[in-house]
Structures are given as structure tokens and as C-alpha cells.
Amino acid sequence: MTGTGGTGGTSISDPQGPVHSGGGDQNNTYYYSTGLREPLVRAGVDRREIVHEHRRRLAKCFVWPGGYARAADRLARPGAVVLLEGPPGIGRRSTATMLLVEASVQGSRIEELPTVREEESFEPSPDDRYLLDLSSIGDSDYPAAQRTLMSYRALVEESGARLVTVTPSGLEWMLDAELAPLVVHLERPSGRAVFSRHLRVRGVRFEYEQLDHGDLPHLFETAPMWELDRLAGLVVQARDRAGHGTSFEHWRDEAVAAATNWSQQVAGELRQHRGAEERALLLAASMTSGGPADTVLSAAYSLLGVLGHPQDETPRLARAGLGEQLEELSLAREDDGRVRFVRLAYDDAVRRHFWENFPDLRADFRDWVGACMELPGLGAEGRARLVARFAEQALRTDRPDDLHLLIERWTQPSVQGRLRAEAAAALELGLSHERYGSRFRSHAYQWVTAARLAPDLARVLTVVCRQVMAVTHPEQAMVRLRHLALRQENPEDIKAAARSALLELARGNRGLYGRLVHRLLPRARPADGGLDVLLALLDPAELRVHPPWQAFVFAWRAVMAGKPARAWSPPVQRWLAALTLRQVGEEVLNALLLAAYGDRDLLNRLYVTTCDWADSEPVDMPEGLRAQCGARARTADRFCREIDLAQGVGGLSSASGARATREGP
Incomplete structure (x- = not known):
């Protein structure tokens, strides 16, 4: 990270994401990779809307x-x-x-x-x-x-x-x-146009000639698109820090300085502060910036412990106080007691410097971050920031396995579920990464198919598959959720949650519905729960699409053959009610007949189920239609005649006649 006068050219540190600047219904799934500070999971916000929001922003910024x-x-x-x-x-x-x-x-x-x-x-x-x-x-x-x-x-x-x-x-x-x-x-788009588009989308006003200044023309020619996106974001941060009354030139210069000059500043500062305690405090402050001062100090001591640094024998009262230490490192302790860097984005440059210049300590940094999760003063928000900042450096330096390892550690039984949220956040950041997202999806598959899987890791995978991967990669999410739902050694709550997420996916997409049935049929046995998933998939109560009828028939055949009639009769009756209300077409009757065709016992049970439904109180109808019980009788009579024909016998020709004996032909 040097200026244009340096031998390495000009670059911008700390990429925020892959956005290239410049320029539903239930089946709509838009893939878009978010940056490390833009998680797909937000409290109270529909995940699909977040994906669509990112897509809209890309369309506005794209050149x-x-x-x-x-x-x-x-x-x-x-x-x-x-x-x-x-x-x-x-x-x-x-x-x-x-x-x-x-x-x-x-x-x-x-x-x-x-x-x-x-x-x-x-x-x-x-x-x-x-x-x-x-x-x-x-x-x-x-x-x-x-x-x-x-x-x-x-x-x-x-x-x-x-x-x-x-x-x-x-x-x-x-x-x-x-x-x-x-x-x-493809050829490189105009960097000036890219940067300008990002500024305008962010609501920053400027004159075109104000971009012909300092390092900007060189950046327009050489910087990757995501770095120009990052630079525009820094302009906004500078504006918000200084207030809207200052000029664009001020925001621009501060942003360019933050993007191109801070690495030299950090290197010079570390040459002045060679002591392990000073450097530990500086790194701890950069990783926990925005946290309480005592937490920053505890994190620094934790780092020294992980690195095996010998303790300073000087009595504590004889050493510099925390305020003095922070001041020497150009750190500000604000009125609320939280520690922040004075310069814009300086904490980013500090983190980058340590990961770039101490590669032999990266594994120790990983272990230190894991240890910091137990610091009592960090809090949920502080832990989330720490996870994001660590993930940024680990992925930037090509160490995705550091995140994999921490996810596994944070979900071990000994942790007792305390760090499930942090493990989920780390996995989400990995899945959302442009370069390593596919590796994290593959690793998730390895986890769900491994011989042993920690229960808390299974819970994390279920949540992330449902809330993140299902939005961006629904078919791959379905594969992993199916393994979690059918894994016999998983606790019942995990299997139930995975099954719920699996059904939610399949009920909203005909293609996923058919593929799930296709994968479940070879192993649809009561012992592994496959039949239970199929039975739930066949219930029309929460189905949001018309099912693919071939898969629908195969699923009914497996369920009717493998489950008792008392299990599958209620959904059959709900389909008959939907047909009576004209919510579905006659293909439902054809599918049920095909599923039972050739099996006299199944046809008899289907017949009796229909008769029972015709005689029951129509609670599944709106109040205004309950009096129209004749519609139910006509549906039942028509279906019973079809069953008679499928049997190839004369028998009773109507449901009203069969109700006298409760037996089919």
C-alpha cells in the first residue's frame, strides 16, 4: 500500500467486496456475493430482499x-x-x-x-x-x-x-x-466512470474536474474495480465523520490518504514502537476498535499469552497507565470509554500490516481470536466485529482453513453452545466471499456427510443453509439440509429444524420439489425418516407451487406403500378439499389413482379415505361454503367411480353407497 512515488505503484488496501461499479416470485433466486461487512443475515429483514437489494445496487453501479x-x-x-x-x-x-x-x-x-x-x-x-x-x-x-x-x-x-x-x-x-x-x-471499463457512478449512487455530489487530483488518475488506470468501490465508501465515511458542511475535496483527500498512505504510516509507527506490549496493544485495538478500553487491554494481554511472551516483571504501578499507552499509539479513548483510531480507516491498515508482515504468526493470530471470544467485556456486538475483521484478513491472505478450524472449535460440545452465533457468522462470511465461497460450500458438504458431526456444528449448518445458502444457492442448500434431516445420529431438534428448512425450500420451487423427491425415493424407508419428509412434502397446506406431477405420483406411491393409511389419509383429504374449492385441478385425482394403481389394498384404502372425508364436517371450507356439502359429495362420488374403474370391477359406483359399509370394492 504505497503512494505513486513508491516503487510498488499505488494500491488500495482492505477490499470490502466484489461489487463491480458502474452502471419475484417463488422461483426467482438471484445470486450475488456480498462483501465482508454486508452480511446476508439481518435481523427482521427477509433474506431474498437483501439479495435483491444487492442486485439492484449492482445494476445502478455497473459500467x-x-x-x-x-x-x-x-x-x-x-x-x-x-x-x-x-x-x-x-x-x-x-x-x-x-x-x-x-x-x-x-x-x-x-x-x-x-x-x-x-x-x-x-x-x-x-x-x-x-x-x-x-x-x-x-x-x-x-x-x-x-x-x-x-x-x-x-x-x-x-x-x-x-x-x-x-x-x-x-x-x-x-x-x-x-x-x-x-x-x-473483456476489457477494463473506465475507472473514472466506475468511481463516479459509485459516488453518485451513494449520494455524493462532486464536479467532474475534482477527480483530476493526486493519485486518483493513477488509481483509475490501475486499481481493481472493487478497490474503486472501496474508495468511494471511504469518501462517504470521511463525509459522515466531518459533517456535510465540509467540501468534497476534503473528503476526497482524506479517503485517498486512508486508502494509499496508511501502510507507510503504520510501518513507521511500528519502527518507533518495537516493544511486544506496545505492538500487542496496537493490534488488539485494531481488532476490537469500538470496544471498551479494558477489553482492548485484556485482548492485548491475551495475545501476549498466546505468543508465549514472558511477563514484564516491572510492578504494574511503575509502568505506563492505559491512557498513556493509548495516547502514545495515537488511539483515542472517547467519553463513552470506547477506543477508536483517530485517522480514517487506520485500524484496517494496522490489521493488514500485521497479517502481511508477520506471516509466521498467522496461526497464532487465529488462536488468539479464538481465545478472545471468551473475554467477558467483549459482548455480542464486539464478537461479531472481531469475527468479521479476522475473516477479512484470513481470506485476504489465502487462509480459509483458519475459519474452518475456528468454526469447528466454536461448535465443540465443550463450548456448550456459547459461540454458535460467532460460528454461524464466520461461515456466512466464508460463503459470501467471492473467491472462497465455493470452497466453504464444499466444506459444508464434507461436514454434513462426515462420519461424525458435532451437534452444535449441525445446528449452525442448518441455520446458515436455511438463511444464507438457500437464498443464493438453493439446490446446494437442499443437498446439505437433506443430509442433516436424515442423519440418524443427529438429535431430534436438529433433524426437525433441517427438515423444516428442507420442506420450506422444496415447497416453493417445482424444480427443487422434483429433485428432492428423486433423491428421497431410493432411501424412503421409515427407519431413516425419508418417508416422513415425503409425507410432509405431499401435504398441500403449506405448498406454494403446483408440484411436478410425475414426482408427485412417485412420492404418493412410496408413502402409501410404506406408511399406514392413518398417516397419509389426512393429506389426501386436504387435496380433495382443495379440489372441491377449485384450488387445484383434476390432475390431483389422476395422480392419486396412478400412485395406488395395481394395488387393490391401496385402492380400497383410498376409497374408504374418500368416503370418510365426504361424511366428515367440512371444517376445511370457508363458512359460506359449509352448507354446500353437495360439492364434497360430488367430488367424492367422482373419485370413487374412478377408483372402481381402476379396479376393473362393477362394485359400488358411488361414495354414498360405499358409506354404508366403509369398504371399497
Whole structure:
């Protein structure tokens, strides 16, 4: 992080997320990766609305890179597959997202595909839109990733869906000749336009010539798109700190200084403060900035303990007090007792410096953050900030396994559930990361399929799959929730929560409904709970889509054959009531008949169930329709005649006749 006069050029530290600046119904699923400080889970806010909010912001900020129009033209054709190629930092992933959004139709889904095919079958429909991000794939894994891409391509072309793939930079020479015609090369968009768009979207007023100053022109030519987004955010922070009465030039200069100069300032400060206690206090303050002063001090002592630093034998009263120590490090203790850095975003630069310049201590920093979770003065908000700040550095320095390890530690039985929220936050941040999100989804799959799974980790996975992954990657969430719901060793509360989340997903999407049935049928046995999930899936009470009828028939067949009639009769009767109210069509009767066809005992039980429903009090009807019991009788009579025909016998021809004996033909 140096100025333009340095040998390394100008760069901006601390990326906040992958937003490329510039420019529903139940089946709508929009993928969008958030930044580390923009969690998908917000109290009291619908998660889909958050995803849509990010998509709207991307659309407002997006500036077309060179090659965008050609890619959009190709993607307009049914079954199109487009590969985006270009240097890193120009917004390739955001470009892919915008291409898919603009190629969408009402009711379509946009979803990211895994780089490694999982157990689910891939069955795209013409309205589906897919993103495959291979940008972080290394040369050793690229051949296998291309084979996966080719398998996706064949199915997308056959179905008429659309697929946009982001290829890894620097590996163009490894691209299979069969895929070469699909490549569109992207060129860097105007950095000035990108930065300007971000400022305007954030409500910052400025004159165009005010951007021709200092390091800004160089940044416009060289900085990645997410760094320009970050810089615009710093301008807003500077404005809010100083008040709106100051000028844009003031906010601009403070933001550029925070983005480009603080690394030199931190390095110089550490040369002046070489003592372990001073440096520990500085790092602790940067990680717990905004927390109480005594918590900052406790965190510093904890760091020294983790590093095995010998204790200072000088009596405590003979050493500098906390206020003096903070002042020497240019830290402010405000009136509320909380510690903050005076300079804008200086805490970010301190964290970055320690992770960059002490790589041999990164594992110790991880263990220290884990130990800090038990500090009594930190509080829930402080722990959340600490998790986010650690995740930012761990992922920036290519150490996602540090987060995996902490998630496992925080969900061990010995922790007794105290850090479940922090584990969930860490997992959410990993899943939301542009580069490592796919790795965290794969790790989640490894966890749910492992021989042993800690109960609290299972609870965390259930919550995050339901609230985060289900919004951005519903099919992958469904796979993991199914394992959690059917895992025999899981406690009942975990299985119930996972089953509820699984059903919520499938009940709102016909494709997911069909795929869940497909996966459950081979193992739909009472012992593992698969039949219970199918039975709940067949109940119309909370179903929000018309089920795919082939899967509907197969599910009914399995449930009728594997569960007693007293279990499946109530949902059958609710379907009959829905048919009577004209909420569903005659295909319901056909599906039930097909499910029982060829099994005389099942047909008899279906017959009796229908008769019982016709005679029962119509509590499932609105008050105004209860008197119209004739409608129920007509539905029952029609269905019983169909059952007679399926049996191939004369027998009783109406439900009214069968009610005398409560037996079918």
C-alpha cells in the first residue's frame, strides 16, 4: 500500500467486496456475493430482499467493460454458453452476474453452479440462468473443471437455458479447443466512470474536474474495480465523520490518504514502537476498535499469552497507565470509554500490516481470536466485529482453513453452545466471499456427510443453509439440509429444524420439489425418516407451487406403500378439499389413482379415505361454503367411480353407497 512515488505503484488496501461499479416470485433466486461487512443475515429483514437489494445496487453501479455487448448478444440465444476472459480486477464476475440478470425472464432462476459436480442431477429448464466461476481454479484443477463445464454445457444447450462462465486469468493456454469459440474477451471499463457512478449512487455530489487530483488518475488506470468501490465508501465515511458542511475535496483527500498512505504510516509507527506490549496493544485495538478500553487491554494481554511472551516483571504501578499507552499509539479513548483510531480507516491498515508482515504468526493470530471470544467485556456486538475483521484478513491472505478450524472449535460440545452465533457468522462470511465461497460450500458438504458431526456444528449448518445458502444457492442448500434431516445420529431438534428448512425450500420451487423427491425415493424407508419428509412434502397446506406431477405420483406411491393409511389419509383429504374449492385441478385425482394403481389394498384404502372425508364436517371450507356439502359429495362420488374403474370391477359406483359399509370394492 504505497503512494505513486513508491516503487510498488499505488494500491488500495482492505477490499470490502466484489461489487463491480458502474452502471419475484417463488422461483426467482438471484445470486450475488456480498462483501465482508454486508452480511446476508439481518435481523427482521427477509433474506431474498437483501439479495435483491444487492442486485439492484449492482445494476445502478455497473459500467460496461469492453466486450460486454458481444457477450450479451451471444447470450440472447437459447442454450447459449459464454466464457468470459480477461485480466483480474476488471469485474468479470459482476459482468457475468449482470449478463445473466439482463438475460432473465419473469420466473427464471439465476444460480451459481458448483465447480465440482455433487450428487444432485443437473436438470436445467429453458428459463434458468447459471453462473460458473472458475476464476480461482489453479492449473492442476483446471482440466477437471473444464470437463465439468463441458457436462454443464451439453445440458444447458439441450434445455435452452443460459450459462456464463468466468475463466481463470493466465490459464488461457490450457483452454480446450472445443471451448475456445465460446470465449468473449473483456476489457477494463473506465475507472473514472466506475468511481463516479459509485459516488453518485451513494449520494455524493462532486464536479467532474475534482477527480483530476493526486493519485486518483493513477488509481483509475490501475486499481481493481472493487478497490474503486472501496474508495468511494471511504469518501462517504470521511463525509459522515466531518459533517456535510465540509467540501468534497476534503473528503476526497482524506479517503485517498486512508486508502494509499496508511501502510507507510503504520510501518513507521511500528519502527518507533518495537516493544511486544506496545505492538500487542496496537493490534488488539485494531481488532476490537469500538470496544471498551479494558477489553482492548485484556485482548492485548491475551495475545501476549498466546505468543508465549514472558511477563514484564516491572510492578504494574511503575509502568505506563492505559491512557498513556493509548495516547502514545495515537488511539483515542472517547467519553463513552470506547477506543477508536483517530485517522480514517487506520485500524484496517494496522490489521493488514500485521497479517502481511508477520506471516509466521498467522496461526497464532487465529488462536488468539479464538481465545478472545471468551473475554467477558467483549459482548455480542464486539464478537461479531472481531469475527468479521479476522475473516477479512484470513481470506485476504489465502487462509480459509483458519475459519474452518475456528468454526469447528466454536461448535465443540465443550463450548456448550456459547459461540454458535460467532460460528454461524464466520461461515456466512466464508460463503459470501467471492473467491472462497465455493470452497466453504464444499466444506459444508464434507461436514454434513462426515462420519461424525458435532451437534452444535449441525445446528449452525442448518441455520446458515436455511438463511444464507438457500437464498443464493438453493439446490446446494437442499443437498446439505437433506443430509442433516436424515442423519440418524443427529438429535431430534436438529433433524426437525433441517427438515423444516428442507420442506420450506422444496415447497416453493417445482424444480427443487422434483429433485428432492428423486433423491428421497431410493432411501424412503421409515427407519431413516425419508418417508416422513415425503409425507410432509405431499401435504398441500403449506405448498406454494403446483408440484411436478410425475414426482408427485412417485412420492404418493412410496408413502402409501410404506406408511399406514392413518398417516397419509389426512393429506389426501386436504387435496380433495382443495379440489372441491377449485384450488387445484383434476390432475390431483389422476395422480392419486396412478400412485395406488395395481394395488387393490391401496385402492380400497383410498376409497374408504374418500368416503370418510365426504361424511366428515367440512371444517376445511370457508363458512359460506359449509352448507354446500353437495360439492364434497360430488367430488367424492367422482373419485370413487374412478377408483372402481381402476379396479376393473362393477362394485359400488358411488361414495354414498360405499358409506354404508366403509369398504371399497
